Amino acid sequence: MQTQAVSDRSLINNAVPPASQKFWDNFKAIFGPYWYPTQSDKRAFPDVLRIWIMLILLIILIIALVGLSAFNSFVTRYLTDVIEEKDYANFIKTLIVYSAALIGVTLLNGFSKFIRKKIALDWYKWLNNHTLSQYLKNRAYYKITFRDDIDNPDQRISQEIEPLTSNALSFSAVFLEKVLEMTTFLVILWSISQFIASVLVVYTIVGNLIAFYLGQQLNKINQEELELKAEYSYALTHFRNHAESIAFFQGENQESNIIQRRFEQLLKNILRKIDWERNQEFFDGAYKSAIQIFPYLVLAPLYMSGQADFGEVVQASIAGNQFASALATLIREFGNSGRFSSYVERLSEFSNALAAVSKQPENVNSIKSIEENHIAFENVTLKTPDDEQTIVENLSLSVQPGEGLLIVGPSGRGKSSLLRAIAGLWNAGTGRLVRPPLEQVLFLPQRPYIILGTLREQLLYPKTNRRMTDAELKEVLQQVNLQNLLSRVEGFDTEVPWENILSLGEQQRLAFARLLVTHPRFTILDEATSALDLTNEGNLYQQLQETKTTFISVGHRESLFDYHQWVLELTQNSSWQLLTVQDYRNQKTIIQNSNENTHITIDSSPNNESQNQSATLTQKATSEGLSHKEMTELTLYSIKTIRSKASKGESIAAKDGFTYRYDKAPHVLKWIRG
Known part of the structure; x- marks a missing residue:
């Protein structure tokens, strides 16, 4: 496989201006046949209906989870006030409600992740079978080997489809959940302090711009990592498949250098990724900490002056913490989306190539x-x-x-x-x-x-x-x-x-x-x-x-x-020629004899004696047949070669232009003409 071409191609693709448009085109090409099948033979309607019901159920569970988390923040606020007032009876009732809400959050979170993974598994199963069908259809698996722009098709099928589906469901579910959380808790903060909510909105915009920049850099690094891993994996597979040849050549050192060189390239990429992830972790931590501290800076003085109760301070802190956690998770998901976009690009590229090689080219003559x-x-x-x-x-x-x-x-x-x-x-x-x-x-x-x-x-x-x-x-x-x-x-x-x-x-x-x-x-x-x-x-x-x-x-x-x-x-x-086996052998014999005679005439010239001898042998061949020794004189073959051809039943083209065969009948055992 032309793995080097992949890296060069990826650099070219990164330079294409409408990158986002290309991503969405690729996204729709991969996701459409599963979620919105337009051809009746692709997916059965009950399968499509079942998966949409599961998706709607997942959305309902996420909305319920966010709603219950928001409700719990109010319960926490009330519980704090009850504790401050030392109202034991209300404390027990509120604690029961709080515990029930926590159990509900746990159940909803568990069920939502379960449904999400079931959808991802079903999608993975379908997409794997669909891609494999394309790969095997019309011998596309064979034809695609003639293209140097598609590397490691086996890895694209075995290692890149599953993470694509799981990452897509994970990102979509997390995105919906965290956006709802941020919106909900921002509304709660607005009800407590419009100033805090307004500052958080501005803070969020600035933070997202920084996070977007960090995510873009990680996206490029993740794309390169995926390709370098494919190259490293291919080098090891190539080594295994040619183990005997390498052993014969004692080429372990050279092969080790090749494998090590690709591994070193992978390590450099991983080190770059570690550096960028470190920067992102610093940013995420600082960003989240600032949001958690800010409500205290604003509300604590109000509580101390009697302008706000302690429950409001606690709820605002919880809301800020939830908002910060949701935003940090969202930023992290956007950072990881680089790998997801790489999967989308590579699988779309692979699917397009399979479709291209399976289609009969236009305006091209074919047999x-x-x-x-x-x-x-x-x-x-x-x-x-x-x-x-x-x-x-x-x-x-x-x-x-x-x-x-x-x-x-x-x-x-x-x-x-x-x-x-x-x-x-x-x-x-x-x-x-x-x-x-x-x-x-x-x-x-x-x-x-x-x-x-x-x-x-x-x-x-x-x-x-x-x-x-x-x-x-x-x-x-x-x-x-x-x-x-x-x-x-x-x-x-x-x-x-x-x-x-x-x-x-x-x-x-x-x-x-x-x-x-x-x-x-x-x-x-x-x-x-x-x-x-x-x-x-x-x-x-x-x-x-x-x-x-x-x-x-x-x-x-x-x-x-x-x-x-x-x-x-x-x-x-x-050019070509079609002959019977016998005619082909005769032709080759004549050519060989012609070459030998040409070589002989360079050193000596024929004389009348040899011509007369040949004529005599030719006449004898017609009447009596020739012995092996006599055939050596007529053909210039060695007696060993003459005997070998006789045992195999092969004919011989002689110098006189005739073809001779050996008659193996016990009463003959001679070379005769014809």
């Missing part, structure tokens, strides 16, 4: 796909997804049921890209691609996909609901030479980290076992036997042929020619 019972390319010109490079031009071929096609060519020529086109992963270009339904096709890549699951699920993948007995599965393991695997685990229902305990060759044989289990009608193999020896490779391909499946392979080994009927060679400049 038309038709579903039929065979595979064919009809004048197909395939390009890379960015439409910048042409892989192959005007490709036309058809693979009939039961046939095998081998794709060869230099590295980087686009052999695997043709397989991506068959799978529907790449479709930029022109022409028509005929293919079977994808559920009838099994893809075997060079590095097989090993799922997180049991051995049984590994073998049955991708159709893990298939029913097979242990005896049947054991037979499949025997067929792919993995019969010893069961001795290393406790059974087919054992779940272990298979990627760590299986070598690449064992993983490739496990992938072939899936083929024998599923019996697909079509199989696509992308160097699926590259880690196997020739014996295991031959065994697996022979079983593949016995299944009567139609298969297309990509590979470099000459041994693969023995299991295919056709060869598609991708050459330079997007």
